[in-house]
Amino acid sequence: MAPFSVSGLKEKASQVKSAGVKSYGSARERISTKGTASGKAQPPPPPPHRRASSLSNQRSSFVSQVSATPSGTTDSEKIDWANLSVEDKHAFFAWLDEFFSRYLNGPPLSNAPSVHISRASQITGPDRPDPQDEVAPPAQAASSDGRRNLPPLLSQQGSPKIKYDTKPSAPTEMPAPPLPNASTRPSHSTDPTDLQMSFPPPAVNGSSAADLAAFMHPSTPWDTEWYNSSSPIPPHLNGSREIxxxxxxxxxxxxxxxxxxxxxxxxxxxxWYSVTYGTSHVARWARFRPRPEPLLGSVLQQAAETYGAAVAAFAERAxxxxxxxxxxGCWDLAHEALLHAGSLFGPHDAPILSTSRAHGHLLxxxxxxxxxxxxxxxxxxAGDIVEWHSVHIGMGQYGTGTYSLLGDHTAMLVEDTVPRCAVADGRDVRPVDVGVLTAVGQTMGRAPQRDSYDLAKLQQGEVCVYRQVGMVMYxxxxxxIDIPSGLETFAV
Structure with missing residues (x-):
């Protein structure tokens, strides 16, 4: 086929106009780099195999491939839409802008639909310690010097209320993921970080997402064009273990x-955020969801039946x-258990996977x-996940002896634990009043095994307990990257 020349297009303008022209968006779709010989969009790449290594901290770039056209003789009057050069595409788009502005007697089109020509996707979390880019749970609490710089404070005060999504459908053989009743949500502490725990990291504006939205605000100065990189992660979060x-x-x-x-x-x-650039003006946009509020007891109980039972069974089998x-590693066992529980449901009903040392709803x-x-x-x-941080604690089955859990440790409860005192959302409950936790965990060099820990003998360190809940539900x-239709989000 002879090389395609844009200069000949204008000679056919009158013919195109008389024959009727499809929409500008349709024209762009026909020459999309995702096009095939038939003009249909290629399906998205298949999801990665459910292995820990595929979920590790990867930086992949899915670059659209142009399919070859069928062999055979070429009609000189036809344009090989699938194999246009980048220069020809840009020239053709510019001509279309000019043509349609004259044809429709209006200004040149400027808000064309987005065409994704490449995709960089990454799930950042402590999935495995082995790969080079892998992020593992930190061995020690981050010092104040090592913590990330936080974005500026929001102009408004407090976090807005959250409206929950509609109830997702679930397989008939499993209990449906619960839906919280927002109007009867239990009371909770106005400052969930007032215990000054080392995790999660502190936020200036009520949540880390609100901090990022403040960073994306036009009033926040940026020193670099960080968005013009292979992976558009804001610089203060690049390499973070918390996302x-x-x-x-x-x-x-x-x-x-x-x-x-x-x-x-x-x-x-x-x-969610975006940065549009390439001209003299850089446009920023961000919307966020604040940290979710605590759930009702009935909702949490149903979540335990839906996901916790599968997690506990996985731990017992291990x-x-x-x-x-x-x-x-200890984190591997919990992560694989959550993947197992998620495999029983579709993506819409799956539980929240571990994000750093958070494993769902904090209890x-x-x-x-x-x-x-x-x-x-x-x-x-049973099925709740226990996260220890630099603890020294008594082992329940060994009497007065103690056992040092160095660094961070993760284990899964295989028995229910009823606290020794009455509990309620937001109430102060000392570890001594919680009781004995029976859990299955593993460490490097030791296979999974059942242990008991008496929180009355917690001598140092921190302990958190999480309940698995549906991600979409919670x-x-x-x-x-696409915000679900109807989901309430907030802007700075």
Whole structure:
């Protein structure tokens, strides 16, 4: 086929006009780099195999491939839409702008639909310690010097109320993921971080997502063009262990490129953002969901039946098998158990996967002499996940002996634990009043096994207990760069 020349297009303008012209968006779609010989869009790439290594901290760029056209003789009057050069595309788009502005007697089109020509997606979290880019749970609490710089304070005060999404459908053989009743939500502490726990990291504006939205605000100065990179993560979050991220690039028009991203933080707040650039003006946009509020007891109980039972069963089988799970780390066992529970449901109903050291809905956090209950349930239930941080604690089955858990440790409860005192959302509950936790965990060099820990013997460190809950039910969305229709989000 002879090389395509844009200069000949204008000679056919009158013919195109008389024959009727399809919409501008349709024309762009026909020459999209995702086009095939038939003009249909290629399906998205298949999801990665459910292995820990595929969920690790990767930086992949899915670049659209142009399919070859069928062989055979070429009609010189036909344009090979699938194999246009970038220069020809830009020239053709510019001509279309001029043509339609004259044809429709209006200004040149400027808000063309976005065409994603490449995609960079990443899930950042402590999935495995082995790969080079892998992020593992920190061995020690981050010092104040090592913490990230926080964005400026929001102009308004407090976090807005959250409206929950509609109830998702679930397989008939499993209990449906619960839906909280927003109008009868239990009371809770106005300051969920007033215990000064080391995790999650502190936020200036009530949540990490609100902090990111403040960073994206036009009033916040940026020192670098961080968005013009292979992975559009804001610089103060690049390499963070506290997030899960997905992003993409696309052209909003022939002269502008748009970087988009969504980040789930370890406090379970979420932020969607975009930066459009390529001209003299850089446009910023961000919307966020604040950290979710605690759930009612009935909702948490149903979540335990839906997801916790599967997690506990996985842990018991692992202990019975006597073989390490994954690469043998404590976090691997919990992560694989959550993946197993999620495999019983579709993506819309799956539980929240571990984000750093957060494993779902926080039920309790405490350290020697002080603690706080969260949510409406009155007990820990089998399948709840325990996260330890630098603890020295008594082992229940060994009498007065103690056992040092160095660094961070993750385990899964396999029995219910009823606290020794009455509990309610927001109430101060000391670890000594919680009781004995029976859990299955593993460490490097030791297969999964059952242990008991008496929180009355917690001598140092921190402990948090989490309940697995549906991600869409609790947060309103999966980790997707597109905000679900009807989901309430907020701007700075």
């Amino acid at each position: 899960r991220f997905m992003g993409s690039f696309g052209y909003s028009d022939p002269r502008s490129k748009t970087a988009r991203g969504v980040i789930l933080f370890s406090d379970l707040s979420m932020c 202990a019975g098998a006597g073989r390490p799970v994954g690469q043998g 309790f956090c405490g350290k020697p002499g002080v603690g706080r209950w969260r949510g409406g349930d009155d007990r820990f239930r 947060l309103g969305s999966t980790l997707s």
